[in-house]
Amino acid sequence: MLYKEINIGQFIKERVDELEITMERMCNFLKKDEEFIEKVFTSKSIDTDLLLRWSKLLEYDFFRLYSSHLILYSPPSAINKNNNPKSEKIPYFRKNIYTQEIKEFIIKRIQSGEMTQSEVIKEYSIPKSTLHRWLQKNDTN
CATH class of the missing domain: 1.10.260.40 (lambda repressor-like DNA-binding domains)
Structure with a gap:
């Protein structure tokens, strides 16, 4: 890993x-x-x-x-994401910025049968449409 x-x-x-x-x-x-x-x-x-x-x-x-x-290993937030206050003093970054390496890692886990698409969506909080887009692009390559 x-x-x-x-x-x-x-x-x-x-x-x-x-x-x-x-x-x-x-x-x-x-x-x-x-x-x-x-x-x-x-x-x-x-x-x-x-x-x-x-x-x-x-x-x-x-x-x-x-x-x-x-992105890959932090536990899901226990607090509703919409209720998390954003600091005005430090920059706020969205968690779901995925590098090519992360995309490849996740696609590899699905293709190897290690995880299902549903498990990936749940575990990593990746939107279903985003995952499907990655898989479609991977199939065309």
């Missing part, structure tokens, strides 16, 4: 390897030493300011991994 357990250091290391970024460039950009960089690669979590800098350096939105986790 790609988003269930997030080891951010491992994802950062894989992206560094893909882009073949040199240690010198990472140290200069992050203003850290090699020992610190190596420690990040083995870290399960890191500070958000540091993650933002890694995202810029590696041109990859690492925060999306966490957003995907929330």
Whole structure:
């Protein structure tokens, strides 16, 4: 399960390897030493300011991994969604913004028989019409 357990250091290391970024460039950009960089690669979590800098350096939105986790694994709200007050001081984001990876993950679960369409709709609060659209697009590809 790609988003269930997030080891951010491992994802950062894989992206560094893909882009073949040199240690010198990472140290200069992050203003850290090699020992610190190596420690990040083995870290399960890191500070958000540091993650933002890694995202810029590696041109990859690492925060999306966490957003995907929330979409797939957060429990349904016990309070009626229409009664949830929206903060005026912090930005409000709709939960149902689905990345291509999430769409593929859900379609794969249906096609493998792991979940039915009804179970997906109930578990992930995906509108029925949205799920059907994904499945139709997948069938044409």
